[in-house]
Amino acid sequence: MFPWNYGFHWSAASYIFLGAFYTVLLVVAATVISAVLRSRRDLRAHETEEIRWHSDFHDLPARDRVCRHVLAGEFARRECPNAFDCRLCETHARLIAAHPPEQPDEPEEEIFGMSFPLDRLYHRGHAWARPEADGTVTVGLDELGGRLVGAPDAVDLPQPGAVVHANGTAFHIHKREADVRVLSPVDGEVVETGGTGRGWYLKVKPLNGQMDMRHLLCGAEIKPWLMREMERLQLALSAEGAAPTLADGGVPVADIAQSYPEADWDAVCGEMFLEP
Amino acid sequence: MDKQYIARGVKRCSTARFLLWIAPWLALLAFGLYSAGLCLVKGLNQTNMDNRFAFGLWIFLDLTVIALGAGAFFTGFLLYILKLKELSAVINSAVVIGLVCYSGAIAVLAVDVGQPLRFWFTFWYPNVHSMLTEVTFCISCYLTVLAIEYLPILLRNRKLRQVPSFLVFEHELHKLVYVLAGVGTFLSFFHQGSLGGLYGVLRGRPFAFREGFLVWPSTFFLFIISAAAVGPSFILLTTWLVEKISRKRLVRPEVLQLLGRISGLLLAVYVLAKTVDTLIWINRTSPDAGFPAAQYYAWKPFGTWILFAEIVLFGMIPALVMLTPRLRRRTGWLVSAAAMACLGVALNRFVLTVQTLALPTLAFDKFLSYWPSWQETGTFLAVVAYGVLVYSVSFRYLQLFPEERELKAEVQQEQEELRVMAGRY
Numbered sequence: 001m002f003p004w005n006y007g008f009h010w011s012a013a014s015y016i017f018l019g020a021f022y023t024v025l026l027v028v029a030a031t032v033i034s035a036v037l038r039s040r041r042d043l044r045a046h047e048t049e050e051i052r053w054h055s056d057f058h059d060l061p062a063r064d065r066v067c068r069h070v071l072a073g074e075f076a077r078r079e080c081p082n083a084f085d086c087r088l089c090e091t092h093a094r095l096i097a098a099h100p101p102e103q104p105d106e107p108e109e110e111i112f113g114m115s116f117p118l119d120r121l122y123h124r125g126h127a128w129a130r131p132e133a134d135g136t137v138t139v140g141l142d143e144l145g146g147r148l149v150g151a152p153d154a155v156d157l158p159q160p161g162a163v164v165h166a167n168g169t170a171f172h173i174h175k176r177e178a179d180v181r182v183l184s185p186v187d188g189e190v191v192e193t194g195g196t197g198r199g200w201y202l203k204v205k206p207l208n209g210q211m212d213m214r215h216l217l218c219g220a221e222i223k224p225w226l227m228r229e230m231e232r233l234q235l236a237l238s239a240e241g242a243a244p245t246l247a248d249g250g251v252p253v254a255d256i257a258q259s260y261p262e263a264d265w266d267a268v269c270g271e272m273f274l275e276p
Numbered sequence: 277m278d279k280q281y282i283a284r285g286v287k288r289c290s291t292a293r294f295l296l297w298i299a300p301w302l303a304l305l306a307f308g309l310y311s312a313g314l315c316l317v318k319g320l321n322q323t324n325m326d327n328r329f330a331f332g333l334w335i336f337l338d339l340t341v342i343a344l345g346a347g348a349f350f351t352g353f354l355l356y357i358l359k360l361k362e363l364s365a366v367i368n369s370a371v372v373i374g375l376v377c378y379s380g381a382i383a384v385l386a387v388d389v390g391q392p393l394r395f396w397f398t399f400w401y402p403n404v405h406s407m408l409t410e411v412t413f414c415i416s417c418y419l420t421v422l423a424i425e426y427l428p429i430l431l432r433n434r435k436l437r438q439v440p441s442f443l444v445f446e447h448e449l450h451k452l453v454y455v456l457a458g459v460g461t462f463l464s465f466f467h468q469g470s471l472g473g474l475y476g477v478l479r480g481r482p483f484a485f486r487e488g489f490l491v492w493p494s495t496f497f498l499f500i501i502s503a504a505a506v507g508p509s510f511i512l513l514t515t516w517l518v519e520k521i522s523r524k525r526l527v528r529p530e531v532l533q534l535l536g537r538i539s540g541l542l543l544a545v546y547v548l549a550k551t552v553d554t555l556i557w558i559n560r561t562s563p564d565a566g567f568p569a570a571q572y573y574a575w576k577p578f579g580t581w582i583l584f585a586e587i588v589l590f591g592m593i594p595a596l597v598m599l600t601p602r603l604r605r606r607t608g609w610l611v612s613a614a615a616m617a618c619l620g621v622a623l624n625r626f627v628l629t630v631q632t633l634a635l636p637t638l639a640f641d642k643f644l645s646y647w648p649s650w651q652e653t654g655t656f657l658a659v660v661a662y663g664v665l666v667y668s669v670s671f672r673y674l675q676l677f678p679e680e681r682e683l684k685a686e687v688q689q690e691q692e693e694l695r696v697m698a699g700r701y
Contacts, residue, residue, distance in 0.1 A: 024459055028420060031456060035448040035449040039447075055437075
């Protein structure tokens with residue numbers, strides 16, 4: 001059958017069998033080698049964070065991947081095709097051009113007893129970004145995110161000089177058994193970190209002088225998003241066997257984790273901070 | 277203790293309970309490995325096979341698990357090539373089942389062939405006159421493909437994906453998985469066929485010998501269709517079993533129904549082809565060889581009931597159940613039909629392996645009976661235990677059912693609503 005076998009002679013059957021066999025081996029080997037080479041390229045280009053987010057986004061339940069324009073009522077059903085990076089989305093650009101977001105009259109939105117100042121933009125992973133006068137952007141955890149982790153056991157902030165990417169990891173929070181990463185709302189270089197209690201922040205300097213924040217929620221979008229987030233929280237809590245508490249119109253307590261000592265807080269935080 | 281290795285948001289039993297579950301399977305595996313070791317060290321005299329009855333329990337097992345493991349290639353083909361997206365809910369489980377089935381089959385084949393230190397002879401000095409050569413090449417290649425397909429599932433483990441190079445490699449390999457699905461389909465297609473062809477070309481065994489198309493006897497095609505038909509049924513059956521054992525909803529009922537519909541459709545095609553093939557064999561092939569077909573069924577216990585069971589009871593009936601939408605929607609009917617389809621393919625492989633060799637073909641020949649030795653049975657059980665262990669560990673630490681977390685929330689909500697309706701609140 002093979003040229004090195006005693007009595008081997010070439011025939012049509014030899015050509016067909018050997019051709020098919022070696023083609024299969026070549027295809028399998030080429031596939032694996034190609035994956036290894038592409039991986040090496042990605043690692044060198046520091047695309048790990050982007051890949052991690054795309055992988056996480058793919059694993060999110062369909063109800064969590066909805067487009068921001070569904071939250072605003074502009075679509076009945078639409079899944080975000082850009083992993084929450086609206087900077088790449090033509091539909092978003094078209095809709096924003098047609099209906100620019102309304103600017104609310106109040107400087108602050110009070111939703112379910114939580115304060116959402118409107119001087120900043122919000123990421124769907126519960127981080128906010130506030131442009132500062134010096135050209136930097138301050139990044140922090142929003143009120144609901146803060147109440148989810150309450151008084152955290154530990155926070156791992158990046159070192160100044162580190163580069164963060166939008167939808168990449170901004171910092172890590174440890175609370176009980178939960179160990180979650182908070183997604184960065186912006187791209188840039190960390191120039192300062194600080195804060196105590198709930199006030200941790202990063203100051204981020206844009207990498208190329210200008211910060212594109214079209215993918216972040218602002219103004220009138222925040223209320224419908226928060227209402228959806230409260231639904232998600234109730235669902236996440238009920239999935240952990242914890243009875244929902246907001247049916248009577250109450251507000252989330254300052255440290256939600258403390259109110260549910262039996263719940264798998266890692267799962268609840270994973271759900272809310274978009275880390276499945 | 278091992279929570280950090282378990283996917284976020286899914287519930288698994290405690291480590292102690294898990295160890296308790298795997299302990300008996302580990303004991304069975306140890307007993308099986310001892311049995312297989314005896315066969316490898318002392319030779320096939322440890323078995324009840326001989327020169328006349330050269331195929332027994334092991335080849336029956338090989339043929340059956342390879343047919344049942346076909347769910348891996350066929351589900352991959354339907355998902356990645358034909359784009360039936362619903363099947364993404366079971367593809368990981370199908371890959372693990374395929375890997376277990378094929379690696380188990382190769383392990384048993386290695387014990388059967390013996391001389392493990394010369395395993396490479398089969399690749400270097402292949403017997404050009406044996407269909408088993410093609411089978412060996414194809415299943416070795418396909419096992420490699422399955423192992424590569426298993427890698428992304430393994431690397432998605434919560435702890436492993438924290439390693440950047442694992443995360444990136446898993447991502448890139450997953451993007452190319454459709455190539456592997458295509459290769460797997462090509463390989464499976466041929467080795468399933470060659471396994472069937474192996475019996476069809478046995479001119480000296482008129483019970484198995486079949487006419488065919490060019491060089492391929494009809495059994496070549498029947499094996500391909502039957503494997504493609506029961507593969508989805510086996511995925512359906514195992515998914516249901518895992519749901520029952522773990523007491524969790526792992527996939528939506530619609531996915532199981534889709535698997536049932538695909539299985540039913542292909543099973544109907546198989547039953548039709550098998551019926552035509554049997555009629556040609558009864559009326560032409562066998563009489564031409566000098567054997568009226570009725571005489572094969574005169575040797576008890578191999579009566580005509582086997583033919584009835586194979587074609588009607590475990591073929592036509594499950595096909596009809598799975599093709600009837602009303603019955604398909606009832607889990608009991610659907611799962612029973614899938615189990616019957618799997619039993620049907622096992623019976624078919626048993627008939628071709630054991631009945632073929634048991635029947636006399638020459639005037640001085642006798643009807644032979646065969647019963648496996650404990651060493652053969654032990655080796656057989658080792659494969660079962662190995663399969664349960666690999667699947668159990670995979671189910672615990674890997675995301676075999678991506679919708680599990682989402683379904684958990686839905687089940688909790690349903691239960692909550694039921695409690696409210698029951699007036700507890």
